[in-house]
Amino acid sequence: MLGVDRLPIREVDEAATEPASPAHEPAGDAQPQPVRTGSLFTSQAGVPQAQGEPMTREDKQRALDELHREHDAECPHCTVATGHTQTVFGEGDPDAELMFIGEAPGAEEDRIGRPFVGRSGQKLTEMIEALGLRREDVYIANVLKARPPQNATPTAAEAAKCGPYLERQIRIIQPKVIVALGSPASKLLLDTREGITRIRGQWHEYAGIPVMPTFHPAYLLRQYTPDNRRKVWSDLQAASRKLSAISQENR
Ligand code: URA
DSSP states (O other), rough: OOOOOOOOOOOOOHHHHHHOOOOOOOOGOOSSSSSOOOTTTTSSSSSOOSSSOOOHHHHHHHHHHHHHHHHHHHOHHHHTTTSSSSOOOOEEOOOOOOEEESSSSOOOHHSSSSSSSSSHHHHHHHHHHHTTGGGGEEEEEEEEESOGGGOOOOOOOHHHHHHHHHHHHHHHOOSSEEESSSSSHHHHEEEEEEEEOHHTTTTTTTTTTEEEEOOHHHHHHHTHHHHHHHHHHHHHHHHHHHHHHHHHOOO
């Protein structure tokens, strides 16, 4: 009656449903192509999509401020949101090409309200500067926005509840490359149960953005071996090379 003789059926995103890849390649030889697609958030509603005109830095800052307000109005939305003194939303350039994602605020971050300002934050700052960047050039956020009691590692359930805010941060910022620091960030973004030791140093992908998982600076400080230092540096250099390659392509 309407002149329609068939209905479109959405294609299944096979890449998003494939099992976690156990393939391991050292970062020094990291392949230029991402090997996996994270799928945890792809069906979440209300996520701003990058459509039409690109957002300016000011638009992005406004959108992040709005998201921050929304988050804090809804908090406590998960079990960890008890006992913290303030939320730690994230900081840096809203238009950053490189984004670092950690686990959750610690005591110092909870006190000051900024991510990565304690001991592991100093190490992260050193890493960023070793890449020839400043903290203000990148964006730094966490899986959880509130300090867990006793600095406990976020559970999968907590990460799934707080994670959509992180996803929306990522979609607003639209970084060219993400470095996932440690297991909780890597597992959440890449929708995998593989531990960081297995997946670090390989390119993965989240919502079309290349993701390099590496050891969390706190782990590195605890296990400050030449081998771990070499691995993290190799992962960061791979991220830096990826950024340069993407910039070249976009010229
Ligand atoms: N560890 C994290 O993962 N995030 C912080 O902000 C501080 C320490």
